[in-house]
Amino acid sequence: MKPTAIRVMLSSALLCTATSAYSATVQLPTQTVLGASDDSRDLSLPLARSTLFADDLSTAHLGANLSESLQRVPGLLALNRQNYAQDVQISSRGFGARAQFGVRGVRLLQDGIPLTMPDGQGQPALFDLDNLARIEVLRGPLSSLYGNASGGIIQGFSSEGSFYPTLESRSSVGSDGLWRSRLKYGAQYGDLNVAANVSRLETNGYRDHSDTRRDMANLRLGWDIDDASSLTLLFNALDQPDTQDPLGLTAAALDADRRQAVAQAERFDTRKSISHQQLGMNYQRRLANDDQITVMVYGGERDVQQFLAFPGNSQYSGGGVIELDRRFGGSELGWQRDTALFELPVTLAAGLSWGYQGEGRKGFVNQFGRKGGLQRNEFNRVESREAYLISTWQLAPRWSLTAGARYSKVNFDSDDKYLVDGQDDSGSVRYDETTPALGLSYQWTPTLSVYGAIGKGFETPTAQELAYRPGGSGLNLQLRPSTADNAEVGFKLRRDRTQVDMALFYTRVDNEIVTGEPQLNTDRSTYANAGKSTRRGVELSVEQQLTSQLTGYLAYTWLDARFDRYINGNGDDLADNRLPGIPRHSLYAELAWQPTEGFTTALEMQSLSQRYANDDNSAEAPGYAAFNWRASYRQQLGGWQLEPFARVDNLTDREYIGSLIVNGAGARYYEPAPERSWLVGLDVQYRWD
Incomplete structure (x- = not known):
């Protein structure tokens, strides 16, 4: 969808709203999911959960990348790749570290609507970061109850529009030709709540051949139908044309010029264009017997054109220009009841979900940045069907038990329409798995709880x-x-000035999906x-109010991730090698000072230990x-409300590797982070009381 069309659609939606105000507050209906609860229940949940609120998401940030705030979460690695063609890189306890673009192994949701496709691949750029009230990050065995590719869960919850009509403009400029501008509107009109925003981002990029333009539009309509039911409609659109891709660097190229794009990027004009629109509905109703029913329906389309770093004109190569025409959708029916069984209070939740993606995939020869002859033509379908049951038992005043299971069935089908090579490559495959999980929590004191949990998870290969x-x-x-057996123990402390979370975990994975050898005569990765x-x-987070004006925060992760048994395609035994892309130690620390009302300043530190770039551990990032x-x-x-802000990243002007392309073709593993960079901006808000 073109930016002009996005603006017209959004403006029309705003103009159609009524102009009268009403005192009711619209509550956002969300699916019944683990962790999507208020903080009063946090101590009783037998899982590791981190919550980031609106101030954590917007304070002196660009506001365009999920990595800006998620670096605060222990156990989670969220890295800005300085490459908008491939999005940010996210992994949870090592799950998803192999992803060369998008997110795998970590499930993404906003307001109960999946941003992860049925095949398990997610797109973090689709989060409406401009209107989030909070983000919840779940890790541990119970996250497997979300189904396929749920090694970790990242779910966003949108803010309601302001009660009084409020218009907000936020603009910022920074290093390397970076600028972003956002316009946001919110209001309550009778029983209808409106929240909408549009934004544009442009940058030349830290590295050569990195020009980017990204337009986004988001609309949320919440309607209180009556005292027992509510409806929320969500619309999201992304338009990102001809985003240049500088590719990863080899060690030699990194030493010669860390800001360069490799020769293949210039020669084949590597780039990606994305157009994405999605519409979702979430309906919630409380019945006469206090049962709660939730119905979620969503659908959309995504079109992608990508120019790769090779011609793709050899036999079986499938082309060096890829065009994807995807239509997707899904639904979920959820039910919840608070009742008693065996004279014990219990909450029961059950549901059925269905997801579909149908994708036309075409491949063409890359004639040095121009689309050539057809090399591949097929239609691929992915369909998922899932059922779940979750129960939370209050065994005693201090003891609670959470148990559940999810059954998932995922079908992949491919119809080959490119038959000029004399070969029909149509095919299909079916995967199904039941993932049980069990957690026990004990509230030792009113401010301290301990817990343990076990569970099984699984992850299908993605369509790509x-x-x-x-x-x-x-x-x-x-x-x-791949399948995973997970175990975790931990404790949580909640006091007025102190908050501590600690978790110890162990995971054993069978059939770990890894990046294999490149496809013959191309630089395209395959998987094995x-x-x-x-x-x-071990994960540890500590937040401490040191004085009335000074707050400290620390998030630390120690993670030892190794292959136990692995013979690669060359016959090499890689047992006991460390999984690539995963640091053994990661640390985020922050000291924030608020000397007067309205003014806040902070010093941040992020540190990662050595990471290996490939399975044989022969290349590394210090x-x-x-x-x-x-x-x-x-x-x-x-x-009026005015908020000027500024930030400086990498104060010491250090040269380091920001992210790695695990097992990248041609040993192009390295994506360098910028040296010292700056950002300044102004947020202006006006409210009609």
């Missing part, structure tokens, strides 16, 4: 991972889903199954520590 095999054409139907791997680690500074000042002037 199935799409190519090392030699020959057609789907890689030999690729199997390793034998077994193990992850063990550890680093980077320091950042931010400041903002909020002032109210009648109906």
